[in-house]
Amino acid sequence: MTTVKAIINGLPVEVPEGTTILEAAKQVSVKIPALCKHPDLHPTAACGICIVRIKATGRTLRACCTPLEHGMEVITHDPEIVAVRRGIVELMMSKHPNECLTCARNQNCELQTMCADFNIEKSDLDSIVPDLPLDESTKAVSLDPRKCISCGRCIQVCQEMQNVWALCFMERGIETRIAPAGDISLAESPCVKCGQCSAHCPTGAITEYDEAPTVWQKLMDPELHCVVQIAPAVRVAIGEAFGFPVGTNLTGKLYAALRRMGFKAVFDTNFGADLTILEEAHEFVERFAHGKSELPLITSCCPAWVDFMEKYHADMIPHFSTCKSPHEMVGALAKTYYAQQAKIDPQRIFMVSIMPCTAKKFEIQRSEDMRSSGYQDVDVSITTRELARMIKQAGIDLRSIPEEQPDHMLGAYSGAGTIFGTTGGVMEAALRTAYKLVTGANPPRPDFTVTRGLKGVKEGRIEIAGKEVRIAVAHGLGNVESVLERVRAAKQKGETPPWHFIEVMACPGGCVGGGGQPYGATDELRVKRAQGLYQEDTAGLWRCSHDNPYIQKVYADFLGHPLSEKAHHLLHTHYIPRPVYQR
Amino acid sequence: MAATAPADVPAIAKKWKDKRGSLIMALHDLQGRYGYVPRDAALELGKLMGVPLARIYEVTTFYNFFKLEAPGKHIISVCMGTACYLKGAPELVARLSEKLGIKAGETTPDKQFHLQQVRCIGCCGLAPVVTVNEKVLAKVKPAEIVDQVYACAKGA
Incomplete structure (x- = not known):
């Protein structure tokens, strides 16, 4: 097995060729934050929180999808990088309903944890929570597209892992939302209610239909x-x-x-x-x-x-x-x-x-x-x-x-x-x-x-x-x-x-x-x-x-x-x- | 208005099936045939080309070009390119919206008019520009836009 030797935050690492920076950093006890990357799924570089700096060029790259290269010197945390990450989280928050106390994912939410880690106490950004309806039509999983941060995990799970193709991204840019293809409910879609979307969602956008x-x-x-x-x-x-x-x-x-x-x-x-x-x-x-x-x-x-x-x-x-x-x-x-x-x-x-x-x-x-x-x-x-x-x-x-x-x-x-x-x-x-x-x-x-x-x-x-x-x-x-x-x-x-x-x-x-x-x-x-x-x-x-x-x-x-x-x-x-x- | 019976779909699918990355071209053909991308035609196309409907919707909702509903008989396009925008195009959209009772991107319930915003149509010297079907209206004034559109529709 070919390995590459590189430096992360001044610490030497040696990993198999093809290992991403995100994975390699774990070897030296460095956690690079990410909201879209999940160990089950291939990286899509959707959220941008995992950016790191390559020392030689000063360029920032996404650690989730960039393989570590031989001789690379990587910086994962400095004030500028942290500020960019904070900015991304703040943007997500501006589009996310402030309903943590009444959310099924309260205290068990990756976005909430990220907000807590970055200690964003107030934001100057206007709130632009989209006005999208809750879909409980299956009575098995609940889809609240307002809480979606467009990380794409559920889409990859539904389309590639499960080959069901009930969910897709609709529209683009700030209008992007998760939904079944066209204006139909989940119950009318090919959804088989496996709930893997909910198990992989980092927020409360997809949860079980609560019958407690x-x-x-x-x-x-x-x-x-x-x-x-x-x-x-x-x-x-x-x-x-x-x-x-x-x-x-x-x-x-x-x-x-x-x-x-x-x-x-x-x-x-x-x-x-x-x-x-x-x-x-x-x-x-x-x-x-x-x-x-x-x-x-x-x-x-x-x-x-x-x-x-x-x-x-x-x-x-x-x-x-x-x-x-x-x-x-x-x-x-x-x-x-x-x-x-x-x-x-x-x-x-x-x-x-x-x-x-x-x-x-x-x-x-x-x-x-x-x-x-x-x-x-x-x-x-x-x-x-x-x-x-x-x-x-x-x-x-x-x-x-x-x-x-x-x-x-x-x-x-x-x-x-x-x-x-x-x-x-x-x-x-x-x-x-x-x-x-x-x-x-x-x-x-x-x-x-x-x-x-x-x-x-x-x-x-x-x-x-x-x-x-x-x-x-x-x-x-x-x-x-x-x-x-x-x-x-x-x-x-x-x-x-x-x-x-x-x-x-x-x-x-x-x-x-x-x-x-x-x-x-x-x-x-x-x-x-x-x-x-x-x-x-x-x-x-x-x-x-x-x-x-x-x-x-x-x-x-x-x-x-x-x-x-x-x-x-x-x-x-x-x-x-x-x-x-x-x- | 074209019926949604997907009679032409097999021919379109056959034309593009084995060409890599040809979904957008096939959807162009479909919209060319029907004026929009009807859901059952998209389904049939997907089946024949081996593309899931979810993927087709990802494409058709990503690109403004594709329409998912039958457009009206008369298509009003208001240019929102920089020149037209500065010369008052938003006001034209507002006037038409108010008169027709629809937002940009929508069709009147009687299917007579479809109002849409487009980016630069390449005749900035005539700004602000509106097209009604194939007819070009130049240097349009807000007070006159509604009458001009109706006149075009009548003449069509």
Whole structure:
């Protein structure tokens, strides 16, 4: 590897050729501020805050997109540079509403932090906040274009990372705004509600659609029996909002906090994940070993992926697992099985899902199948970020609260259920049960590590009873289409499919990197969150979904067997093409 | 007024598809055909050229040249180049705006007039200049602009 030697602020640095000045400066403990650059995204040099001076020429260049050159002498901070940065921040402020106290990003905003760092106490610039309407049409993400600083992160995320193309820059210069193409709402656009725009936005311009007030209101209603479930990825990320090390698993503390908030029963989406695996593994084995309907089978747990598929790849519907997502399964069972067992009128049950995801807010009403219990199976879905705020509002000290257990009926789970929260986890969990179904025994080693890690598309071959199972795992919607193209090409030529089983999650890293997770996710954090889940997997009582005795019990007492008529009614769904416009 | 049925779109797409950086030229052709860039024609063009609609809107809203709505029957262009500006062009825009009830860049509800500001049209000696369709009005006085525009429209 060729390296370059240079000087930053008088300190010698040596970095691989091609390293930007911004990255190189970190080596000598120098932080160059920037508002547009994000570790997930390539630099666009939009904000201009990262300017630095090249000593030899006196020129200023943007550190985010300028590679360090051999022998270069760089100055990152001097009074003039700081004054320019201040000026840029001041200009941004002049176009930004002064609403920090009532903003969802209060105390968690990159622009606010920048203003604080530069200590801009007053500005002589006139305020010219654009008069643009709030777009809450998706009821999943909220777009407040007035708060946009035109950094372009959401655009790059939506267009390049996710390949959705719902958002674009409209107009130019000072009129520039973020919006769907033309004068339409986000709900009318190709938006799949993944919320990655909100997770990458440095300000409050794009946030989750806040439903915490509804949850509080329902918790106060004496007529209602409020129950709750938490998704796998929530437990290893929420700690970041309370100062825990990244990846700390707070499951027991969350159960306790939710009970204190007033929930009558605390369930776990991981139970639903185990149930999903039982259904989906049977579905897979029917297709794989018994030749019923087409291969590959494609996973369907991710609502943004389902929406993307229905909008753009409806020809894949026959390949889609009909399994509902885990939280929908728990919702359906809460209002049937649990209601019967606990002798509660299902009409009084109010089910809240806590998800790492903004698309789940959309999913709970995506079709009539989401009312399989006779009621809306999940009443409200809130994100990890909303729950973190609610815990703070409730005055609960998460650090010291003792751990509790879930309500096991719909709360006990296996390690296979917990790894659903990371890319590859659904595949790994399904393979464990598929192995058992085909061979009659658990896999000798339940770790199918080929599914793990952050590579955009992971491929592998697994042998089950002498037969090869070819799998693919994709995460980040931008990685999906190459996979689907290969499936299509093989179909057209009448060849055997390139894979038998495909897992897709819309967000990079899977749900641990979900659009509703605490801000600031990077690959480094995603890996640590995933490690938290893998640790729980190996530490648990059961590694395989089918070994979870509460899953066995729900089949014995209520559902019959996987893919039974009752299971089909409550746990499965349908897909229809929903073309908006072809991007 | 041209209907928005994108009958000509395939031909335009075919002409420009394989040429690098040709989106703007294709959009020029589209606007030449319809007088503006209709949304469904843009969609069809995007599909045929493999360009997302979001990218097309980024281009069409970036450049003032492109129109997203059907312009009026009579296009009034007020030159806002330096000479015309100093000779009173803003007053002309204000008078027309008031009379027609629209801002610059808009079209009257009856689709008769479209008012737009343009940069220098290259005859500064005649400032301030207004064009109505192809007709050039020179050294226009604020008090006379409305009548002159109506006269042009009648004669057209």
